[in-house]
Amino acid sequence: MTATTPDQSAAPATSALRCEGLSKSFGDLQAVKNVSFHIERGETYGLLGPNGAGKTTTISMVCGVLARDEGEVLVDGQSMSSGSVDVKSLIGYVPQDLAIYPDLTASENMRFFARLYGLSRNDANSRIDEVLDTIGLSDRAGDLVKTYSGGMKRRLNIGLGMLHRPKLLILDEPTVGVDPQSRNAILENVDQLSGEGMAVLYTTHYMEEAERLCDRVGIIDEGELKAEGTRRELVSLVGEHDRIQIEGAGDLEAGVAAVRDLPAVREASVAGQVISLIVNEARNTLPELLSTITGTGVQVRSIDVAEPDLEAVFLHLTGKALRD
Amino acid sequence: MLRVAVAIAMKDLRQRLRDRSAIILALVVPFALTFIFSQSLSDVTGGEVTFDYAIADLDGGSASQGFIGALRELEQEDVVSLRIATTREQAINLAGEGDVQASFVIPADFSEAVATNEAVMIEVFGNADAPIGTTVAESMAERFLQEVRAVQASIATAAGNLAEPDFDALATRAAEFPNPITVEDVSASRKELDANTFYAAGMAVFFLFFTVQFGVTGLLEERRDGTMRRLLVAPAPRSAILLGKLLTGFVLGVVSTAILAVLSTFLLDADWGSGVGVGILIVAGVIAAVSITALVASFANSVEQAGSALGIIALVFGALGGSFFPVSQAGGFIQQVSLITPHSWFLRGLSELQSGGEVVDIWPSVLALLVFTAVTAAIASRRLGKAVQA
CATH class of the missing domain: 3.30.70.100 (Alpha-Beta Plaits)
Known part of the structure; x- marks a missing residue:
């Protein structure tokens, strides 16, 4: 396989995520231009581009937070829109900025989101224990989040995204502003998730992270997906x-x-x-x-x-x- | 949808309780202000009052006994507490030193003056620090003298028709006239709340507008803190997120007002009236407050902006609606203007209950509160959709 332009990418009908011709404009600014890519189950796909390249806008359309002007988003074969409540339960989302409640404990944060995702009480209890263990916060689960270090908050931020065992986990630059030790812990978490069969969409402007984590990478700039493929395929473009x-x-x-x-x-x-x-x-x-x-x-x-x-x-x- | 709304409301309530600012604003401050106002201002807002007076009867005749008898009747009703002075100087001193609020001095020739149709007077000496008591004393004396003058006119007429008028008998008849001094308790007929209940209810409804805003401004806080994006990605309909926030405000409002009602009843001796009626009024008042704060918040772009706007609205509505002073006593234009506030209708409903009214008597107030809800909710629902966004 060689690196391809997005329009040429072929995706199986039941990809974990399939985006076709996504476009979005804000006034005169076209933030995303005809972006297409797909992610298979168990695959980690990186969207690599500088700040302002259109990564977050693309993700917002994938998550159904932002209405797209054109294009189609299929999550596990189901069409996504802002009102697609059922489809949203297939997605786990880790925003770039911390999106946790500091006045609640880690357990309470997780229990709240478990309720939103419709987990039963028993399932939620066991899953919360699992995730807290995975992100290394079991011993601080009952402490208020506002007493956590920055790295611990970051890990909780990620843990909330994978709590309900999503088919597709979207991480939007999760390591921005993170110390090297916490960054390593985050990358190990993500590595582990893809190993468990979860499809991962990972946006970053850190080349090293994309090279380390991602099976395939899409290079995005000025709202356009310039190329995508494995590292080897992309490097071959340089000659x-x-x-x-x-x-x-x-x-x-x-x-x-x-x-x-x-x-x-x-x-x-x-x-x-x-x-x-x-x-x-x-x-x-x-x-x-x-x-x-x-x-x-x-x-x-x-x-x-x-x-x-x-x-x-x-x-x-x-x-x-x-x-x- | 309800599951999501309840989950959001429970999360918010847990945060608010932990934050403690909601408890302070919803319970501590209003109760403290109620206590302070009711203790310091009860005399001027219709609380039960007893005036301490002294009287020096230098006449000792039948006419002066008529005046003293009238005061004694008021004493039995606990309106007046009467001390007897033996001299004019003693009466003046009692008032001057603050032992009583005012002293009456009936001159030595009072009864004779009545009988001989001469000018009559009762001296009133007030304490400078008790202007209300002094004014009331002056009114009592003036009212008695008016009656005496009417009697004098009758005596003069009768005397003109008699060959030998019996002045003593006429004076005695005059003294037997019905009590010329009356102090009526008009609060029941005017349906005003007593001071403790008035301030408890006034502060409750005033702070209600601050309390319920913890719900709807939560939308703006979620946006500010980045958690709204996470909520929107979750399988949570936008309407459920909005409903959850409104539910938070509703629960906070109902619980805080109910606790204030109970606390003021047991600790401040307030009388809110029928429990069912009060419950209906509280629920109607809270949903009106939630709707109004939702409308105001829908125009705001930030928590701070919403807080400022809602603070102004709460203050203006509170003042106009009678949270700080009984607007019903003002009458006229102010009383009419107060009807544009839910505070006024809430307090009016409570007045109905406290004056013995039944649930059916508060329906006009409840209906008015529901109209506030319907109008503001209709506008807010069109605008709040914009607030439920990342």
Whole structure:
């Protein structure tokens, strides 16, 4: 299988999630443009894109929170709309920001959502115990959430999403603003869920998370799904090229402008203090690159040459760095 | 849908109880204010009053005994407490030192003046710190003197027709006239609440408008805190989310008002009237309050904005509706304007019950409260759909 554009993707009729031609505009701004993708049971699908790319808008339409202008959303073969109460019970949702009640305990938070999802008392009790154990909050289950650390709140935020054993779990940038230790715990939780057969839709602008967690990744920018596929398939879009990252000081924009016209340079961008380049044969090109960049007054502090990754793919597809 | 609404209401109630602000606003503050108002302002709002007076009868005649007899009758009704002074100076001192609110001094030739058709007077000395008691004393004396003057006119007429008029007999007859001084308890006929009940009910309905807003403003809080998005993703119809919030306000309103009624009955001796009638009035008042606060909240974009708007509405309605002073005593335009508030109808219904009315007597008040509900709920329902969004 090779990386494909969305319109070419083929999905089985009973995918956990199937989106076809989703579009949404806010006034003159078209936030999502004809986005199509599908997720199979037990698969983790990543929507990778920078802030403002259209990830949350896409998810809002998938969840039925936002009415779509065009397109179709099928969850486990059933059409989703804002009034689709039954279909919503198939989805678990973990919002980017904490969506928990700090004046309640973790158990009370879970019991409330268990009621909303129609779990019986016995089922809720056993499921709450399971989930609390999974997210490592069993010993603090009776404490008010407002006494929790940030990481514990994040874990509870995720636990609430998977409480009712959804067929599709949607996580909207769950690690934003999270310390490295809690981030690791979250990623392990998500890994475990997909291992249990749950379909996962995971949005992020962290390339490392998408590479670590996702079976397939859709790259989204400016409301368009630019490409999707496995990591290998996406990287192959870049071709036999190398990725060079140069950390430096000075006018990096001037440095990038100077090297952009070199024949070996395919893509060039600046993010913070780092110049990202996709080049032909880094080993032969590097001396000329460094000479050109330092010639603009940029002081080079470190150089990293690597195989192309999703960052390089994003750069290749959009002409800009993922964290611009 | 009801399952979801009840789940949301139970969650909200648990949060509100834990937060304690609802308890303070719904129970502690209104009860404390009721206590303070009823203790400090009962004399001016119709509470039972006994006026302490002294009288110095320097005349000792039949006419002066008529006045003292009239005061004694009021004393038996606990309207007046009477002390006897032997001299004019003693009467003046009793009033001046605050031992009594006012003193009457009947001059030595009072009965003779009555009989001989001369000018008559009763001196009244009041304590400066008891203006109401003094005014009442002046009214009593003036009222008696008016009657005496009428008797004098009769004596003059009779004397003109008699060859030898018996002035003593005429004066005695004049003294036997029906008690010229009357203090009527008009509260029953005017259907006014006693002070304790008035302030308990007034504060209850005033703070009701703050209490029930904990329900509907919960919609805005869920939006602010990001939990609304989670609710909307759950299999919860938007109407159930809205119903859950309204239910929260309703339960908080009914429970807090009912507790205030019970507390004020047992601790402040308030008399709310028939339990069934009070229950109906409370329910009708609470749903009117819930609907009005829902309408106001539907125009707000934030919790703070809603809180400010609802605070203003509660204050204006409370003042107009008679939560702080009995608007029914004001009469005229203010009384008419007060009818645009549910507070006025709630208090009016309670007055009916306290004056012995039955449940059927409060239907006009209940109907008015239901009209408030219908009108505001109709408008709010069109707008609140927008509030149930992420």
